[in-house]
Amino acid sequence: MADQALPLERVVRPSSADDDVFRAEHIAKRFGPITALRDVNLHLRKGEVLALLGDNGAGKTTLIKIICGFQKQDSGTMWLKGEPYAPKSVLDARAHGIDTVYQDLALVDELSVYHNMFLRRERVLRPIPFLNNVLMRREARKALDEIGIHIPSIHAPVARLSGGQRQAIAVARTVSSDADILLLDEPLAAMGAKEGGMILDLIGRLKEQGEVSIIMILHNYAHVFAACDRVSLITDGVVSLDKPTSETSVEELNEIVVEEYRRARQAVMAGELEAEAPQDAGE
Helix, strand or coil, rough: CCCCCCCCCCCCCCCCCCCCEEEEEEEEEEEECEEEEEEEEEEEECCCEEEEEEECCCHHHHHHHHCCCCCCCCCEEEECCEECCCCHHHHHHHCCEEECCCCCCCCCCCEEHHHHHCCCCCCCCCCCCEEEEHHHHHHHHHHHHCCCCCCCCCEHHHHHHHHHHHHHHHHHHHHHCCCCEEEEECCCCCCCHHHHHHHHHHHHHHHHHCCCCCEEEEEEEEEECCCCEEEEECCEEEEEEEEEEHCCCCCHHHHHHHHHHHHHHHHHHHHHHHHHHHHHHHC
């Protein structure tokens, strides 16, 4: 095993298109001794739906958090609509037109559906800054109806709702924000088939309109090929594949993941043999 060559690592190099709205090059991020991202290169075209795939711990959510301003990369550069992009916070990223549905949904259980829909973006009356609850209720109901998700009462606290309904609220909140780029971290994870189908239909409508660009973390390959224009696969902190969905397949994606497991396993075994070698020589 020690003499067996390790499979060569696949690393997608920086690339771009004329209609890119976002680009990231050589993004790296460490958390103490843990390296989450090593050298990520990614771009997103106007009106495109990009699937971001990878195993647990590959670095997908870390990348989303960097793009949305929640975390700052250790190295690397980002551009938004051709201009350097370095968000100071989530609110700063939102002001630049990037909004996010987080994996934990970022909902407050004690607040009503419509108050969660406008969390940190509340509508207020003028000149006295009281909450405009009437307007928020009306806009919340409209946003949910447009997605096609039925929630009987928008007055109810979200703690009483199902996981799929909570996910729908988070998606509706982001879609209704008039953002140019949407970042969706596993938007279908807690949904049933019917609710998930409605979200996929919504993403299809947004894609047809061509105004909003979407990066979507997914695990279900069926959803990838049903909703996405292109796929980027992250393995071990780098993008190892970047292709239009029409030019790849489930078999190719699986083979790359299996190859990465094989490469990582062989590297571990080679290290173990090297660690044992001095002891054997001494005996």
